[in-house]
Amino acid sequence: MNARKTAIVIAPGRGTYGKGELGSIARLHGQRFASHIANFDAQRRDRGQPTVSELDGAERFSVATHMRGDVAAPLIYAATALDYLSIDRDRFDVVAVAGNSMGWYSALALGGAVSVADGFRISNAMGLNSQTHGPGGQILLQIVDENWRPVPGFRDALLALVGAIASRPGYDLALSIDLAGMLVLAGNEEGLAALLAEAPPTPGRDPLRLAGHGPFHTPLMFGSSGKAKAELPPSLFASPAIPMVDGRGHIWRRFSSDPDEVWDYTFGHQILAPYDFALSVQVAVKEYAPDVIILPGPGDTLGGAIAQSLIGIGWQGLASKADFMARQASAPILLSMARADQRELVTGQR
Incomplete structure (x- = not known):
């Protein structure tokens, strides 16, 4: 067997679960991860909300419903977390995780700073809390x-x-x-x-x-930050099992990260200050020099931003879109799990 490739995993944020993703959670994960989905559904049901299964299984995609924060966030988290659990660990050694904006809540679970169930609790709560802000x-x-x-x-x-x-x-x-x-x-x-x-x-x-x-990642989100800290206690957090790169380019390392500080960043700075996604990608690849970057679903719209982040530092000689596309055609550095051929490479499953 070939040696495992090292990988960083980058969790997508808002806007990635669209019409094309409707039904994907049940189709890709309904059998293998039925217990996780049941837990997600129970959490939503306990709060009087439509379940993930009901929303993912809707007859048609509704912009008015599915793009709303309290619906989009749990759907995106569920798709991302279950995709992450589908990665073939005999093929890939995940050395670090990151996320874009709302994807930071997913990264917390991917990195082991919170459990998969508590990651859903956080994402679901923040889907509601993100609607608590000033106008804008x-x-x-x-x-x-x-x-x-x-x-x-x-x-x-x-x-x-x-x-x-x-x-x-x-x-x-x-x-x-x-x-x-x-x-x-x-x-x-x-x-x-x-x-x-x-x-x-x-x-x-x-x-x-x-x-x-x-007006995400600005002081206008003060209401969201306050509600998050009141509802989601530090006790949900632990030291990460895998390094996590946040929206400042700061690395939360195993053994040296204080869970209370991760909590404070997550529901303070991360909500109220700019999120430098490009820097998080650049720090991750410089620090961990991965063989590949894995982008879990839903969707693959974040792929361009990841590529542009790599181009911004000339990673492995990449200087333009043409360079990146040529590299993807010969020896892909970015594996998007929303693409069937690349998903098969990541999961080992057809």
Whole structure:
């Protein structure tokens, strides 16, 4: 047998369970992980919420229902956690985990800082708590060209504009998530309107208001942070079994991480300050030099941001989208479990 490959696993966040993912939890995991799904369903039922099985098994996908925070979060967590448990450990040695935004709650369970059941409890609670915030939302803007190379000066100009808008009385606007080739900016309605009116022309796609999203990772989420700390106690947390890289690029290592500090970061800084996803990927690959990066489901929309993060540091000579695509065709570095051929490589199952 060939030696195991080392892997880091990156948990996706909001917006990844869409129409194409409807029914995927039951189809991929209904038999093997029936006990986990039953636990998730029981937790939802106890709170008077529709179960994961009911939501995943709906006749059709509803944007109004399935994209809502209190529904999207538990569906995404369930798909991610069960995909992680499906990884063939005879093929892959998982050396670290990370996540994007809401994916940090999944990463806590993947890294063993909380149990799979408590990870669902956290994600489910935060799906509700994430709707507790001041008025506002998020806008996604692209800052790289069609070959995923940075447009010279564009990022700095955009962030300077954000700062200028935020300095106006009554205007809130800040960086929310750094996705390498894209920035997510968040604020109140006045700040978002000013950004859309004054932003310079963006490469590629036009600025996109993210439907159903609040001003995540900004001080406007103070209500969510307070509710989380009141509802989800530090006793849920333990030292991680696998290193976890957070939204600051900080590594929570086995044996040297204080569970109370992980709890405080999770429901404090992680909610109220920018999430640097690009840095978390870059730190993880520099520190652990994995053979591959595994992206569990649902969906694979985070793949571009992971690739752009690697390009940003020239990882293994990657300098553009063309380089990344060529590498994927010859010896893939990113394995997306939402793609059937790559899923088979990860799980060893057809």
